[in-house]
Amino acid sequence: xxxxxxxxxxxxxxxxxxxPTGQAGLTARFFALLNDRRFLPLMLLTxxxxxxxxxxxxxxxxxLGLSFQKYSLTSGDDPAFTGFANYLEILGNSSVWQxxxxxxxxxxxxxxxxxxxxxxxxxxxxxxHKLPGRRIALTLLFAPxxxxxxxxxxxxxxxxxxxxxxxxxxxxxxxxxxxxFLGQSSTxxxxxxxxxxWMWTPFLMLMTLAxxxxxxxxxxxxxxxxxxxxxxxxxxxxxxxGKFILMLGVLLRTxxxxxTMDLVLQMTKGGPGSTTNLVALTLYxxxxxxxxxxxxxxLAVILLLISIAFTxxxxxxxxxxxxxxxx
Amino acid sequence: MxxxxxxxxxxxxxxxxxxxxxxxxxxxxxxxxxxxxxxxGKSVLLRLLVGLEKTDSGQIVVDGQDVTKxxxxxxxxxxxxxxxALYPHLTVYENIAYPMRLQGARNADIAAKVERAVQLLSIxxxxxxxxxxxxxxxxxxxxxxxxxxxxxxxxxxxDPLVGLDYxxxxxxxxxxxxxxxxxxxxxxxxTSDALEALTMAEDIVVMDRGRVVExxxxxxxxxxxxxxxxxxxxxxxxxxxxxxxxxAGICVTPIGRFAVTPEATAPDATAPANGAEVIVGLRPEAxxxxxxxxxxxxxxxxxxxxxxxxxxxxxxxxxxxLTLVTCLSVGRGETPAYGQTVAYRFDPAAxxxxxxxxxRRVGCGCFEGQxxxxxx
Numbered sequence: 001x002x003x004x005x006x007x008x009x010x011x012x013x014x015x016x017x018x019x020p021t022g023q024a025g026l027t028a029r030f031f032a033l034l035n036d037r038r039f040l041p042l043m044l045l046t047x048x049x050x051x052x053x054x055x056x057x058x059x060x061x062x063x064l065g066l067s068f069q070k071y072s073l074t075s076g077d078d079p080a081f082t083g084f085a086n087y088l089e090i091l092g093n094s095s096v097w098q099x100x101x102x103x104x105x106x107x108x109x110x111x112x113x114x115x116x117x118x119x120x121x122x123x124x125x126x127x128x129h130k131l132p133g134r135r136i137a138l139t140l141l142f143a144p145x146x147x148x149x150x151x152x153x154x155x156x157x158x159x160x161x162x163x164x165x166x167x168x169x170x171x172x173x174x175x176x177x178x179x180x181f182l183g184q185s186s187t188x189x190x191x192x193x194x195x196x197x198w199m200w201t202p203f204l205m206l207m208t209l210a211x212x213x214x215x216x217x218x219x220x221x222x223x224x225x226x227x228x229x230x231x232x233x234x235x236x237x238x239x240x241x242g243k244f245i246l247m248l249g250v251l252l253r254t255x256x257x258x259x260t261m262d263l264v265l266q267m268t269k270g271g272p273g274s275t276t277n278l279v280a281l282t283l284y285x286x287x288x289x290x291x292x293x294x295x296x297x298x299l300a301v302i303l304l305l306i307s308i309a310f311t312x313x314x315x316x317x318x319x320x321x322x323x324x325x326x327x
Numbered sequence: 328m329x330x331x332x333x334x335x336x337x338x339x340x341x342x343x344x345x346x347x348x349x350x351x352x353x354x355x356x357x358x359x360x361x362x363x364x365x366x367x368g369k370s371v372l373l374r375l376l377v378g379l380e381k382t383d384s385g386q387i388v389v390d391g392q393d394v395t396k397x398x399x400x401x402x403x404x405x406x407x408x409x410x411x412a413l414y415p416h417l418t419v420y421e422n423i424a425y426p427m428r429l430q431g432a433r434n435a436d437i438a439a440k441v442e443r444a445v446q447l448l449s450i451x452x453x454x455x456x457x458x459x460x461x462x463x464x465x466x467x468x469x470x471x472x473x474x475x476x477x478x479x480x481x482x483x484x485x486d487p488l489v490g491l492d493y494x495x496x497x498x499x500x501x502x503x504x505x506x507x508x509x510x511x512x513x514x515x516x517x518t519s520d521a522l523e524a525l526t527m528a529e530d531i532v533v534m535d536r537g538r539v540v541e542x543x544x545x546x547x548x549x550x551x552x553x554x555x556x557x558x559x560x561x562x563x564x565x566x567x568x569x570x571x572x573x574x575a576g577i578c579v580t581p582i583g584r585f586a587v588t589p590e591a592t593a594p595d596a597t598a599p600a601n602g603a604e605v606i607v608g609l610r611p612e613a614x615x616x617x618x619x620x621x622x623x624x625x626x627x628x629x630x631x632x633x634x635x636x637x638x639x640x641x642x643x644x645x646x647x648x649l650t651l652v653t654c655l656s657v658g659r660g661e662t663p664a665y666g667q668t669v670a671y672r673f674d675p676a677a678x679x680x681x682x683x684x685x686x687r688r689v690g691c692g693c694f695e696g697q698x699x700x701x702x703x
Contacts, residue, residue, distance in 0.1 A: 218412035226426040227400030
């Protein structure tokens with residue numbers, strides 16, 4: 001940098017001050033551009049926009065294009081445009097429908113369970129802010145959430161193992177016959193659901209704590225002085241302030257739960273039979289095991305549309321509530 | 328008739344004491360204002376009384392009953408917090424009526440009471456609105472109505488007028504006094520605003536660093552302050568506090584010498600010793616811009632600042648290396664201008680002498696034996 005700092009730097013902006021004008025070179029023109037108020041925002045946004053377009057927009061359009069083609073990597077044929085053939089095939093495919101309905105049950109159960117438990121735990125931690133060891137307990141409870149699902153799946157496959165898994169050792173120790181949790185169709189779905197709940201309940205607990213944190217203390221104190229019954233405190237104060245954050249948590253969990261694949265792949269590979277075969281796993285198999293790219297792209301588009309539908313419903317409900325409040 | 332008594336109250340937050348062995352008995356059927364700088368413990372004391380905080384030690388007795396361990400709901404105390412804290416879901420009417428309904432009041436009674444409060448506080452046009460549609464002042468008025476309609480004999484108002492505009496504050500101060508008299512209840516009212524305290528109070532409790540430094544009826548506290556902090560905090564503009572020294576029964580200050588009448592009012596206070604350093608307090612209105620009359624000290628000073636408050640002017644005078652504040656009614660005599668040299672006078676009997684170590688009042692000035700002011 002040059003030492004020439006004559007003039008009044010403050011009046012010309014910081015960047016101009018760092019690079020004195022006078023030399024009409026390329027750098028000077030570049031820094032002049034940076035000082036332009038219309039140009040600077042665009043400059044600052046460019047990196048993220050480029051990233052977004054390369055990694056999001058282009059793949060999405062590509063996916064959309066693929067979904068209209070018959071394109072399999074194993075057949076050796078060139079991709080061929082087939083219109084809506086893939087979509088029609090999927091909509092007529094009974095096993096996809098089964099996977100989809102199983103996935104809806106999965107989403108429903110996991111979201112309800114995790115929300116229920118998460119909210120309960122959140123309230124417990126909220127009410128116990130003076131309890132010693134609270135921070136340690138919180139940290140421990142958050143641990144499942146930060147583990148990768150593949151690792152978690154592996155742990156629990158071992159824990160559930162009928163012969164040397166610790167769970168069955170406990171069961172045998174209390175005199176009961178061991179259970180092959182992941183190997184029999186009556187228990188596999190529930191066993192995987194339990195692990196998913198173990199993993200994601202902390203997330204909803206976190207959201208509950210955040211929601212409760214947004215409730216003004218003064219209103220709760222007023223309620224205490226007025227002796228409001230607890231259900232009225234919940235309705236009039238806590239839900240009023242906390243519902244947005246809580247609903248956001250439920251929405252994120254719903255979308256995420258809809259995409260569950262890694263955990264199931266690691267624990268049961270969709271089995272036994274297809275009792276734990278979620279639709280995202282089907283998608284994974286069709287694209288990366290059967291290399292049926294056209295067909296799986298079409299399925300991906302359908303799943304994306306379902307996710308968008310979920311989101312829209314939540315956003316609609318939240319906005320509707322807000323409009324109701326304003327009226 | 329419900330009185331409130333605190334005894335030996337201690338409360339600290341993470342090792343920082345907020346209340347330090349505080350003992351105070353509030354007269355029943357009075358409006359007692361807790362006055363003190365921020366962090367002096369006013370709010371904490373009120374929150375302990377309402378039950379929103381737990382005491383570390385000490386006792387709170389309301390109407391002969393020990394309420395120290397009772398939950399907030401069990402204490403039957405009306406509470407107007409500093410922040411509005413209205414229930415966002417409910418209309419203004421419901422916000423006011425709901426607590427009464429919870430107490431089991433009949434609908435007709437509620438309607439009548441709300442009607443009365445609504446008239447006093449001019450919030451009739453707001454009844455159907457929700458809190459998020461109200462301005463700050465409107466919210467605060469609704470909160471006052473809600474707090475004061477509770478079926479209680481003690482009402483706690485924690486700086487309820489803070490942040491409201493001047494006119495509204497004036498009106499609400501009057502309304503609150505009227506409401507208190509009508510209810511015949513005991514009001515505890517916290518503020519850090521000296522003018523508000525003087526306007527509202529029947530009794531004033533001056534608090535500082537978690538202790539009560541003085542508790543007296545408002546006029547006695549103003550005219551006969553027993554503690555340096557009372558003189559400093561209660562009054563507007565602030566009092567003149569000058570350094571002084573006792574020299575054979577004469578108080579020597581930069582603006583003159585006058586005799587001292589020792590008056591150790593507090594049992595443990597002593598008369599100022601010979602040679603002792605003291606602080607001399609002088610109310611602004613005691614300093615007049617007039618040539619000396621009999622029984623008065625006088626001097627010359629230059630005007631360093633004039634604040635025009637409309638009806639009156641606050642004039643800052645520079646003399647003998649210190650600043651004297653005085654308060655003039657506009658329209659009486661000439662208005663002093665910046666830089667002008669003026670004559671001032673004061674009656675030494677208005678000077679209050681404090682011991683700097685204990686901050687206690689140890690005497691006051693008197694005219695006898697005074698000498699002429701010598702200037703630096």
